[in-house]
Amino acid sequence: MLEVQGLRKVYKSAGRSGRSGQREVEALRDLTFTVDTGELVCLVGPSGCGKTTLLRCIAGLLEPSGGKVSLDGREVNGPSPGLAMVFQEYGRSLFPWMSVRDNVELPLRQKKLPRERRVELVEQALEAVGLAGTESAFPWQLSGGMQQRVAIARAVAYEPSTLLMDEPFAAVDAQTRADLEDLVRALWQRLGVTVLFITHDIDEAVYLGQRVVMLSSSPTVVQDEVTVDLPADRDQLHTRADPRFTALRTHVYEQIQAAKLGAVSQAAPRS
Numbered sequence: 006m007l008e009v010q011g012l013r014k015v016y017k018s019a020g021r022s023g024r025s026g027q028r029e030v031e032a033l034r035d036l037t038f039t040v041d042t043g044e045l046v047c048l049v050g051p052s053g054c055g056k057t058t059l060l061r062c063i064a065g066l067l068e069p070s071g072g073k074v075s076l077d078g079r080e081v082n083g084p085s086p087g088l089a090m091v092f093q094e095y096g097r098s099l100f101p102w103m104s105v106r107d108n109v110e111l112p113l114r115q116k117k118l119p120r121e122r123r124v125e126l127v128e129q130a131l132e133a134v135g136l137a138g139t140e141s142a143f144p145w146q147l148s149g150g151m152q153q154r155v156a157i158a159r160a161v162a163y164e165p166s167t168l169l170m171d172e173p174f175a176a177v178d179a180q181t182r183a184d185l186e187d188l189v190r191a192l193w194q195r196l197g198v199t200v201l202f203i204t205h206d207i208d209e210a211v212y213l214g215q216r217v218v219m220l221s222s223s224p225t226v227v228q229d230e231v232t233v234d235l236p237a238d239r240d241q242l243h244t245r246a247d248p249r250f251t252a253l254r255t256h257v258y259e260q261i262q263a264a265k266l267g268a269v270s271q272a273a274p275r276s
């Protein structure tokens with residue numbers, strides 16, 4: 006279970022001479038939400054609302070100014086072994102001089118797993134993302150969508166309890182994006198992993214999530230959250246044509262617009 010409680014982040018940097026001689030940017034004001042064990046939650050918010058700041062705090066890469074983040078009951082104070090991340094820029098997260106196999110295996114070496122176990126996990130992960138047989142290829146020999154599958158395989162092979170995905174499909178074409186969305190849902194259902202998926206795309210958030218958490222503009226608080234009461238079996242054609250899907254996406258859209266204007270609406274999505 007991932008718990009974010011009263012999270013606040015103020016960046017301080019030397020700059021405009023204030024009384025303290027420091028420039029302050031309050032990126033996160035007061036963020037509280039949880040992601041239950043095995044849940045898939047999507048997080049959306051206007052550009053610049055602090056999604057990257059939040060993610061870096063959750064990953065233990067940035068120290069909060071207040072509040073706390075706990076993962077599986079333990080407070081996060083640095084990189085956590087229970088957590089794996091998938092970034093938007095797959096081109097920068099894979100090492101071009103390493104084969105697909107070596108890229109996926111790298112974190113397992115850092116985890117100091119024995120060789121046989123590493124081989125087994127790499128094989129299983131590549132099979133799970135539909136890339137069996139590409140072990141010897143180099144990332145630059147693969148399409149963008151396949152490279153992002155390698156990045157997902159690397160995260161999955163690590164056997165995390167929680168997967169953080171930071172706009173992972175923003176840089177691929179629409180068809181590939183749809184395939185990768187379905188892959189995420191399939192992996193999530195198969196592995197029982199907890200997923201926090203950050204996206205700008207409202208349709209993507211509603212299609213993927215069991216719940217959508219909406220953030221306000223910076224300084225950021227939780228604007229609203231909505232349970233996605235669509236059937237668990239989703240497919241691109243029927244789910245997106247479901248009137249309930251339309252009602253939910255309209256609600257999320259209205260909340261994001263309200264967030265941009267700084268208003269908080271209590272309106273529930275119409276059935």
Ligand SMILES: Nc1ncnc2c1ncn2[C@@H]1O[C@H](COP(=O)(O)OP(=O)(O)OP(=O)(O)O)[C@@H](O)[C@H]1O
Nearest residue numbers: 016018030032051052053054055056057058059223
């Ligand atoms: N290192 C830093 N020093 C000072 N201010 C920062 C720093 N990093 C981010 N900020 C500020 O904090 C706020 C949130 O930034 P952040 O990058 O977390 O937002 P974001 O939601 O990820 O943005 P986008 O949607 O554009 O990717 C912005 O006002 C930004 O200018």
